[in-house]
Amino acid sequence: MADFDVDLFVIGAGSGGTRAARIAAGHGARVMIAEEDRIGGTCVVRGCVPKKLYVYASRFADDFADAAGFGWTLGEARFDWGTLRDAVAREVTRLSGLYRKGLEGAGVAVRTERAVVAGPHEVRLAGGDTVRARHILVATGGYPAFDPPIPGGELGISSNEVFHLPSLPKRMLVVGGGYIALEFASVFARLGVTVTVLHRGDNILRGFDEDIRTRLRDALAHAGITLRLGCTVERIELLEDGVRRAHCASGAPIDAEVILVATGRRPNTVGLGLAEAGVALGPVGEVIVDANSATAVHSIHAVGDVTNRINLTPVAIREGHAFADSTFGGKPWTVDHHLVASAVFTTPEIGTVGLSEQQARAAGHELRIFETGFRPMKATISGREERIYMKLVVDAQSDRMLGVHILGHDAGEIIQAVAIAVSMGATKADFDRTIALHPSAAEELVTMRTPRAG
Structure with a gap:
């Protein structure tokens, strides 16, 4: 010693x-x-x-x-x-x-x-x-990581610098389709910035459930965010007025006061x-x-x-x-990295735990899929276009809940509580046996009765 x-x-x-x-x-x-x-x-x-x-x-x-x-x-x-x-x-x-x-x-x-x-x-x-x-x-x-490196990449900023902008830009280009890119795109669009998201993939949020990905993509577009998918930045140049211009592999160049590069860490x-x-x-x-x-x-x-x-x-x-x-401490234990709940704080936000439908099928599970989409009570009076989507991925043989996916208001708050049940091995019957709390959005998780056809 x-x-x-x-x-x-x-x-x-x-x-x-x-x-x-x-x-x-x-x-x-x-x-x-x-x-x-x-x-x-x-x-x-x-x-x-x-x-x-x-x-x-x-x-x-x-x-x-x-x-x-x-x-x-x-x-x-x-x-x-x-x-x-x-x-x-x-x-x-x-x-x-x-x-x-x-x-x-x-x-x-x-x-x-x-x-x-x-x-x-x-x-x-x-x-x-x-x-x-x-x-x-x-x-x-x-x-x-600015990955892969591109000519003029130093003209962009990362998620480290975005919190310290000297002024709110009129236009922002966000490069990337992961959760960091989309969260900031959602934030700045609602603060009044004209936002374009440029992503090399054909859809956003790789690794998440496909139904969640598609619905979030549509919601972001409805919020006024321009999505340029299947496209990469070839170079960035600085114009005389201080504007950054991103030249893309396909389509017209994009001008913005700020280019946020969020392509990974x-x-x-x-x-x-x-x-x-x-x-x-x-x-x-x-x-x-x-x-x-x-x-x-x-x-x-x-x-x-x-x-x-x-x-x-x-x-x-x-x-x-x-x-x-x-x-x-003389108390050996290890972390279970399975069934870790996560949230994406876009608007609408995402809460998810367990396997996506695609992951569950790839793992060989025979599935029953339950899903619902509805307009939340608040939106019926406000008149604003807002939807909530919920999806349960259930093993058809054991009835065990393999995954729960939510898109909508307070999805992150809801999924934290749901994750407890899923990590304990809850079945669809356990969800069905639970009396709904009404009126709430979360009650839909225990009232879905009919599996999706196909």
Whole structure:
């Protein structure tokens, strides 16, 4: 024990790293954590937390439109970008400070500088210090990748910079068809920006259920977002008036004040010294780990997006907790990466858990599909065009619920509760036996009786 300065050195103070550090310290371990950016990581600083606040801001446009149908008379609505941007920035700063306070309160030594792996038990800090650690945990997350690189790509911004725009653009081009691209497209369109989404695939949200993908695509188009599918950007140029022009492989070029490139993320392992220390890396730089988050080097573990397993904040937190309990608490356990619920905060939003219909069929299941689409009660009075869609994917032999997919208002809130039932092995009969809560949108999940034909 005397050979080591600390029992655990954590590289990266995001969701997974901070949870591991605090739990390990609670078990009596001597813990040090290093973060070269702001404490809190992607989720708190430049990801899900500020993004959700922007989503809330954007949806007031619909609320104001709905109000008239319910008898409210409102004055002219005006939106001020600077007010929102600065308020979100203050909240991020507050949360980052709470993360630091939580670490220090747990007895974790915090170093705000870059750290790299210098050996199986050594970490080298940017300031020149070398720390000997019995265990090293890599929790450096991921970063936005401009992939593939294109000429003029430096004229675009990533999801890191989109929160700090000096002013609200008149036009925005969003490159990408994944959830990050579509969430920001949805936000800025509702804030009054003319938005075009350009995606190389023939549909958006690859990997999600096809019925959800198609209905979201149509809803985004109905919201005024222009979708250019099956197209790629060949180059970007800067015009004299400061406008960016994206030249596409097919069709007319697109002019915009801001081009947001959201084509994917990559594990943040460049220059960390992992390969030199004997840690195996995968094709996109991800740290290869086993079910215990252990690498090929017995003293080095990794959790969160840097492993490229399931890149969601709650998963990183669970992995960090499991590592700390197992390594320092004498309570070994592993994270079950199956049946992880997720949400996409477009408007309308998506909530999903389990297998899509396509995944279930590919796995050999004989299926019964239940689905419903309806206009929510609020929209019947407001007059606004809004739909909710729900889909149950059921194994025909066992009656077990394989997947639940929701598109519409509060889908993320609903799916969190549904995920409990699905993870417990609920059957369609269990859903049918549950008495509906009326009037609510969620009651439709337990009132679907007739499977889809075919």
